[in-house]
Amino acid sequence: MKVAIVGVTGYSGTVLWQLLSQHPNVTEINIYTTQADLEAVAQQFDWQTKQTVRVLPFDAGQIMADNDVAFFATPAGVTGELAETFMANHFPIIDLSGDLRLQDPKAYQKWYHRAAEVSRETLSYATYGLTEFTATTTDYIANPGCYATATLMGLAPLVQERLIDLDSVIVDAKSGVTGAGKKLSQATHYVDVDENFSLYKLNQHQHIPEIMQQLKQWAPDMGPIQFTTGLLPVKRGLMATIYAKVTADSADVNEIIAAAFQATYMDKPFVKILANDMPDLRLVVGSNMTAIGWSYNPVTHIVTIVSVIDNLMKGAAGQAVQNFNQYFGFDETAGLAQLPLMI
Ligand SMILES: NC(=O)C1=CN([C@@H]2O[C@H](COP(=O)(O)OP(=O)(O)OC[C@H]3O[C@@H](n4cnc5c(N)ncnc54)[C@H](OP(=O)(O)O)[C@@H]3O)[C@@H](O)[C@H]2O)C=CC1
Numbered sequence: 001m002k003v004a005i006v007g008v009t010g011y012s013g014t015v016l017w018q019l020l021s022q023h024p025n026v027t028e029i030n031i032y033t034t035q036a037d038l039e040a041v042a043q044q045f046d047w048q049t050k051q052t053v054r055v056l057p058f059d060a061g062q063i064m065a066d067n068d069v070a071f072f073a074t075p076a077g078v079t080g081e082l083a084e085t086f087m088a089n090h091f092p093i094i095d096l097s098g099d100l101r102l103q104d105p106k107a108y109q110k111w112y113h114r115a116a117e118v119s120r121e122t123l124s125y126a127t128y129g130l131t132e133f134t135a136t137t138t139d140y141i142a143n144p145g146c147y148a149t150a151t152l153m154g155l156a157p158l159v160q161e162r163l164i165d166l167d168s169v170i171v172d173a174k175s176g177v178t179g180a181g182k183k184l185s186q187a188t189h190y191v192d193v194d195e196n197f198s199l200y201k202l203n204q205h206q207h208i209p210e211i212m213q214q215l216k217q218w219a220p221d222m223g224p225i226q227f228t229t230g231l232l233p234v235k236r237g238l239m240a241t242i243y244a245k246v247t248a249d250s251a252d253v254n255e256i257i258a259a260a261f262q263a264t265y266m267d268k269p270f271v272k273i274l275a276n277d278m279p280d281l282r283l284v285v286g287s288n289m290t291a292i293g294w295s296y297n298p299v300t301h302i303v304t305i306v307s308v309i310d311n312l313m314k315g316a317a318g319q320a321v322q323n324f325n326q327y328f329g330f331d332e333t334a335g336l337a338q339l340p341l342m343i
C-alpha cells in the first residue's frame, strides 16, 4: 500500500509518519509539502524504515497517480482547499483537520470563522471517523478532533442508553501544548505555559458543534453541553472530565453504568475502562488508548466520567491510522501496537 502524507512537518504529521513507517501493510510513504524545503524535510525523515520514503512538492495529480490514499495533517482551511481535487476524483483521503467534520457549512463558518471550502453535497459523502462507532467508511474520512474524541468516548454509553439527563452535561477538558500545533503563539510560549494553567476559547471552541452533531445522532433530543478547555503545561495528553445528572434512581445505578460501559467497549482493543480508579495522562501518552474511569455520587446523583487520550495518537494520528485500517480492511490494530511511555 502506497500512502501520501501532506503536512508531515507538523506535530500530528510527524506522529503519522512514525506510525505508517511501522505499519505492516504500508510499502511506500510519499511526503508532499506545500511550503517546506524539500531537502530539509528529506533529511528530517531520512531514518531507517523498511519503506521507501520520497519527499516531493505538493501536486494533486501526482499524489493520486502514485498513491492509494492521502493523509492531510494540515490546518483547517488549508485541507479544504488542497483536498478539493481529490474529492472531485473520489480519491480516498483521511483528513485530520476540522474541514470535513461538520455537515452544515453554516456551522463551519460560525465556529471556524471562515467560509467552508467544501460543499454541503461533498460533506454528505464524508464519514465522521470516530472509529469505535463507525459502521461504514466512505472515501472521505473526517478524523475527529482530539477533545471531541475524548468527550464522545466518555459520554457514548450513557447517552446511547439514556442513563443521564440529556440537558445536564458539563465538560471540563484540558490538553497538552502539542494540541495547539507547532506554530508559536503568545499562549503557547514556554514562559506562558510552564508552571501555569489557563483556560481558552470558553464557550467558543470549534469542537462544540462537532460533539453536538454526533451526540444528536445518538440521541436526537440531546440538549446543549457546557464545554471548557484548558492548556496543561505538558507536551502530550488530554483529559476530559465530564459531569452529568443520572436519571436512574435505584440502588443498582453503579451496576447499570458499569454494564453500559462494558457493553459498549468490551470488544474494542483501544479502550480501557477502569473499574474503581481514575485514569491519568501517563496511562495513555504514547499509545492509541482511550482510558475511561467514572464515579457516581449518590448524594448529588451526578456521575463524573474521566476520559484520557494522547492528543497526537487517539486524538489525531493514531485514530487516522485506525481509520486507514478500517477503510482498507486491515487488522484494526495494525501499526498501532505502541504501549504508553509510562515514565
Ligand atoms: N495537534 C493535535 O493534537 C491535533 C491536531 N489536529 C488537526 O490536525 C491538523 C494538523 O495539526 P498539527 O500537527 O497540530 O499542526 P501543525 O501546525 O503542527 O502542522 C501543520 C503542518 O501543515 C502544513 N501546512 C501547510 N500549509 C500550512 C499553512 N498555511 N500554515 C501552517 N501549516 C501548513 C505544514 O507542513 P509541511 O510544511 O510539511 O507541508 C505544517 O507543518 C490540524 O488541522 C489540526 O487542527 C487534530 C487533532 C489533534
Ligand SMILES: CC(=O)N[C@@H](CCC(=O)OP(=O)(O)O)C(=O)O
Pocket (backbone or CB within 6 Å): 076, 096, 097, 098, 144, 145, 146, 147, 175, 176, 177, 178, 179, 180, 181, 206, 229, 231
Ligand atoms: C491545545 C490546543 O490549542 N488544542 C487545539 C486542538 C485543535 C484540534 O484538535 O484540532 P482540530 O480543530 O482540527 O480538531 C484547540 O483547542 O483548538
